[in-house]
Amino acid sequence: MKVNKTLRLDSADNVAVALTDLQPGELVSPPKAPTQGAHPEAESAASAIMLEIREQIPMMHKVAVTAISQGDTITKFGQVIGVAAVDILPGSHVHYHNCVLEGLPANFGSSTDAVMAKVPTTPANQRFFRGFRRANGRVGTRNFIGILTSVNCSATVAKQIAAAFSHPAVLQDYPNVDGVIALTHESGCGMRAAGEGFDALTRTLEGYVTHPNFGGVLMVGLGCETMQVQGFLSRAGLQDSATFSSFNIQEVGGTRAAIEKGVERVKTLLTAVNAQSRQQCPLAELTLAVQCGGSDGFSGITANPALGVAADLLVQHGGNVIYSETPEIFGAEHLLKARAVNADVAAKLSERIDWWQAYTRANGFELNNNPSPGNKAGGLSTILEKSLGAQAKGGTSPLTDVLLYAEQRKTRGLVFMDSPGYDPVSVTGQVASGANIIGFTTGRGSAFGFKPVPCFKLSSNTRVYDFMKDDIDINCGTIIDGEQTLTEVGAEIFEAIIAIASGEQTKSETLGYGDSEFCPWKIGAVV
Amino acid sequence: MKVNKTLRLDSADNVAVALTDLQPGELVSPPKAPTQGAHPEAESAASAIMLEIREQIPMMHKVAVTAISQGDTITKFGQVIGVAAVDILPGSHVHYHNCVLEGLPANFGSSTDAVMAKVPTTPANQRFFRGFRRANGRVGTRNFIGILTSVNCSATVAKQIAAAFSHPAVLQDYPNVDGVIALTHESGCGMRAAGEGFDALTRTLEGYVTHPNFGGVLMVGLGCETMQVQGFLSRAGLQDSATFSSFNIQEVGGTRAAIEKGVERVKTLLTAVNAQSRQQCPLAELTLAVQCGGSDGFSGITANPALGVAADLLVQHGGNVIYSETPEIFGAEHLLKARAVNADVAAKLSERIDWWQAYTRANGFELNNNPSPGNKAGGLSTILEKSLGAQAKGGTSPLTDVLLYAEQRKTRGLVFMDSPGYDPVSVTGQVASGANIIGFTTGRGSAFGFKPVPCFKLSSNTRVYDFMKDDIDINCGTIIDGEQTLTEVGAEIFEAIIAIASGEQTKSETLGYGDSEFCPWKIGAVV
Ligand SMILES: [Ca+2]
Ligand SMILES: [Ca+2]
Ligand SMILES: [Ca+2]
Ligand SMILES: [Ca+2]
Ligand SMILES: [Ca+2]
Structure with missing residues (x-):
């Protein structure tokens, strides 16, 4: 079904990506650039020109679509990825032999003026979703009861409390409750009682205990652990309420007594949590975490930029985006700066x-x-190009803040939260920071979902979509198949975000993912 | 019920521990030293003398039971904890003001000759337990089917496969099978593909895949993770067999297909695993992991030395002991050396x-x-004294090897395996090294159990035992209560080891502990 042999990612680009191995002498028609409709005339003009391929160009590598003079910038994704080291004729292979970083203007990125011009104002055509507005004003996209733990030692008790509510029949009188879930972790003791590791775990637990996707929370500790429940609660300014309570196993008489007490507490919570229901909320209450796992050569040209288009639409509608995975921006951080x-x-x-x-x-x-x-080998010539493919999933909005791992989001629009690239660890931090919906791109078919926050998955190619249809929500491979433009897929994702935030189940929710994916980042030594 | 006011831990000791606050002028009778019966006459002589307390001595602090001259060694646990800085009269408070490390003979520990003299030969009164002897000759104390994972991404699939066998009715035709369990972990990707962290995870997974407490194992990977299943299997020399198989989610078509395939594989395994049954095996096939969690001031004088007595008995009967928790021996490692x-x-x-x-x-x-x-403040005067209280749980046998974390045990008798002190991480390594029974001491009431290996818990005091009876198997607080001697409790633990290894359920097994406690040590950065 592949109708196009090349893909131009933005109408401003002077290179296109080969979607198949190209041979010298082949005539190809560069496809309509699937940009956000910025330059429609430029697109039609470009698509009228047939391009003659001058040399062998492997699939996923770049071909020049215009003449590029020595010293000119080379542009992909609408952004500079390098400088022409020599004159490059249309139809030539563009790679690290002729696309280099040397000679790049020091300040080729956007100016602060240009950035500020893009800070969105709430659009006239305000959009809404149906969420759970909590007493403190924050809005959830799901309505779970969470059993959280201070330490691995209380994990078994937490899971057994949740297990008492795992049968659907138990919750049938509570239709507004999405479930009772135990999110446990491997840390909380055998660690220093201060410093980065302790602070990161504290922020993470605070972000979950107060997360708007929980209608109610029970926190279970052991009693002798480093991460003391009482100390944690007083630092976070939390105390027992109609929707929150906590206890230590060692203070209630052991495992059996703790499970009984926990089950009773959850029964009390059920009535309060079931009383909450969805209501109309502006998209300003949505915070989208973007994440990439198991990327392939297509991720940077299909799923990531398509998610970026949706992220930009969300920000333009007053919403928020959390972009992360610091190791992936390494070497090209100035693009984000x-x-x-x-x-x-x-x-x-x-x-x-x-x-x-x-x-x-x-x-x-x-x-x-x-x-x-x-x-x-995959056709990426410079660190800029590699990083832009990864950064594409956050969109192009101004960066309003940089957060520590699991730090609460304070500004609107796009923020960057520091984290490893490892999916469960990164997403755990993003959710703690306030994400209430997760967009996840994959080229290999990641097995990922996250509770209490819905996570939709985007495939970068049609092969993985067809092979793992039960797991993937939206196929972005249609962009290389020539069936949809980037703009169209981005708009489809944006609509899916609104539907999912309003309660539509994602594939990973249907499959029951999300209990095992809570993995707070452990920084520092285990002792 | 506290009948004794002081406790002398060994008949060679010149100090005793105050079991209550002692006042000047009080006359106390130092109790019969609860040693392994080395010097019965010395004990009766000592117990005949009433001791006059000369000054205020807080509970858990030390009192001199004989005159100690300046420069003489001070002995507790039958071992040197320091040197008298001044002449000390019987009934005096012995603490860091008069018990110091300065002046300690450089080589006060055992000589190699003395060590080698204690290397046990198999005793005449050979003892046995009933275990599962596997095709490779190793012996299990339980007969589980394990679902293991290469990476966090396959955790949900692994748990859903195990969940299909969680109802007792499903296993009723397989009476020899102890259960189908998923042991998942948070790592396996977002890590370097070489180095200490990768090697430690590799050793851990290998130790579990080949552990004799598993009658059969299924290993589930995702496909694109750093810890590749195929690479792991070829390094470990493993391949599919009647009792082992593996697959990747991405290769079978996603989550639903993977769960179905896994359930089918386990059904096949059930018949093979149920065909295995208990038979008589010598104690040489037992490997006891000793572990301490949530210790208190009593741990070093009751539960730890009592477990040490049992550990010594096991080694004397040809068995094996794994002692760990490196940070706890810090500063007194020469005692072990x-x-x-x-x-x-x-x-x-x-x-x-x-x-x-x-x-x-x-x-x-x-x-x-x-x-x-x-x-x-708790009465510990020197690092030797502190460390001896922790080291007591390993007993006094010669040290036959030092292992890396999760490295396979190769020698007989007592070995030391490097690990953090954090319970789940340390025990995970000990089990990977080959432990098939775990003895766990606690003063605070740890909530701990471990699959697939039975774990019995020992309380250091009667209060925690009475308060958490559902969780604690044996109360060692009887030693300070004057109801049992250390020797008697040690013998009771030794008999419990044989019974539990033969199938008797521990408290933590009854409570369902053990699925969440598998926590491989993560060394190095998450990226
Ligand atoms: Ca977890
Ligand atoms: Ca990632
Ligand atoms: Ca579509
Ligand atoms: Ca685990
Ligand atoms: Ca420990």
Whole structure:
């Protein structure tokens, strides 16, 4: 069904991506650039020109669609990925032999003026979703009861409390309750009682205990752990209420007594949580976490930019986006910094990059700021190009803040939250920061879902979609298949976000994913 | 019921522990030393003398039971804990003001000759337990089917496969099968594909896949993770057999297909695993992991030494013991080194200590090699005394090897396996190393159990036993209550080990503990 042999990602691009191996002498028609409709005339003009391929170009590699003079910038995704080291004729292979970073203007990114011009105002055509508005004003997209733990030692009790409510019949009188779930973790003791690791776990637990997707929360501790429940609650300013309570196993007389007490507490919570129901809320109450797992060569040109289009639409409608995975922006962090709304935000990003450099060095290695041999074989010429493919999923909005892992989001629009790239650890932080919907791109078919927040999955190619249809919500491979444009898929994702936030079940929810994916980032030594 | 006011831990000791606050002028009768019956006449002589208390001595602190001259060694647990800084009269408070490390003979530990003399030969009165002897000759104490994972991404599938067998009715035709369990972990990707962290996870998974407490194993991967299932299997020399199989979710068509395939595989395994049954096996096939969690001031004088007595009995009967928790021996590692059977073993222990010093320094802190202010308030005068209380649980056998975390045990008798002190992480390594029974001491009432290996819990005091009776198997508080001697409790634990290894259920098994406690040590950065 592949009708196009090349894909131009933005109407401003002077290169296109080969969707198949191209041979010298072949005549190809560069496809209509699937941009957000910025330059419709340019698109039709470009699509009228037939392009003669001048040399062998492997699939996923770049071909020049216009003449590029030595010293000119080379543009993909509508953004600069390098400079022409020589004059490049249309139809030529563009790769690291002729696309380099040397000679790049020092300040080629957006200016602060340009960034500020893009800070969205609430649109005239306001959109809404149906969410659970909590007493504190925050809005949930689901209505779970959560059993959280301070330490691994209370995991078994937490799971057994939740298990008492796992049969659908038990909840049939509580139609507004999405379920009772235990989110347990492996840490909480055998750690220092201060410092980065302790603070990160504290922020994570606070983000979950107060998450709007929980109508009610029970927190179970052991009693002698490093992460003391009482200390945690007083630091977080939390106390027992109609929707929150806590206890320690050692204080109630052991396992059996703790399970009984927990089951009773949850029974009490059920009535309060069931009394909450969905109501109309503006998209400003949505916070989309974007995440990538198991990427392939197509991720950077289909699923990631399509999710980016949806992310931009959400921000334009007053909503919020959390972009993360610091190791993936390494070597091209200035692209993101150039979109910072002020120098403080840019400086915060620099601090995080410095932290990662020290952290990886202390752990005996360095993060790469060059494309790997595998990246090069896949057609990625510069670290800018690689990073832009990853960064595409966050969209192009101004960067309004940089957060520590699991730190509460405070600004509107697009924010960056520091985290590893590892999916469960990164998403755990994003949800703690306030994400109430998750968009997940994959080229390999990730097995991922997350409670209490719905997660929809986007495939970067049609093969993985067809093979794992039960797991993937939306196929972005249609962009390379020539069936849909990036703009169309982005709009489809945007509508899916509204539907899912309003209660439509994602594939991973149907499959029961989400209990095992809560993995707080453990920083520092286990002792 | 407290009939004794002081407790002398060994007949060779010149100090006793106050079991209550003692006042000047009080006359107390030092109890019969609950040693392993080494010096019965000395005991009766000592117990005949009434001791006059000379000054205020807080509970858990030490009182001199004989005159100790300046420069003489001070002995508790039958071992040197310090040197008298001044002449000390019977009935005096012995603490860091008069019990110091300065002046300690450099080589006060056992000589190699003394160590080798204790290397046990199989006793005449051979004892047996009833275990599952596997095709490769190893012996299990339980007969589980395990669903293991390479990465967090396959955790949900693994748990859903196991859940299909969670109802007792499903297994009623397979009476020899103890259950179908999913042991999942948070790692396997977002990590470097080489180095200490990768090697530790590899050793851990290998130790579980081949553990004799599993009659059959299914390993489920995702497909694109760092810890590739195929690579792991070829390094471990494993391949599909009647009792082992593996597959990747991405290769079978996604979550639903993977769960169906897994359930079918387990159904096949059930018949093979049910065909295995218990038979008589010598105690040489038992490997006891000793572990301490939530210790209190009594742990070092009741539960730990009582478990040590049982550990020594097991070694004397040809069995094996794995002692761990490296941070706890810090500052007194020479006590363990002095028991090494040769210089190589002692050198291996030094290497591990050096590693921890570098590891903690890289993580911004140092392990303490002095008793903490809390330790001192609790009556512990020197790091030797603190460490001896912790080391007591391993018994006094010669040290035949030092293992890396999760490294397979190769020698007989007592070995030390490097690990953090954090219970789930440490025990996961001990089980991977080959432990098929776990003895766990606690002063606070730990909520702990472990699958597929039975874990019995020992309380250090009667209060916690009475309050958490559902969780604690044996109360060692009877030693301070004067109801049992250390020797008697140690013998009781030894008999319990044989009964539990033969199938008797522990409290934690009855309560359903053990699925959430599998926590491989994560060394190095998450990326
Ligand atoms: Ca978890
Ligand atoms: Ca990721
Ligand atoms: Ca579609
Ligand atoms: Ca685990
Ligand atoms: Ca421990």
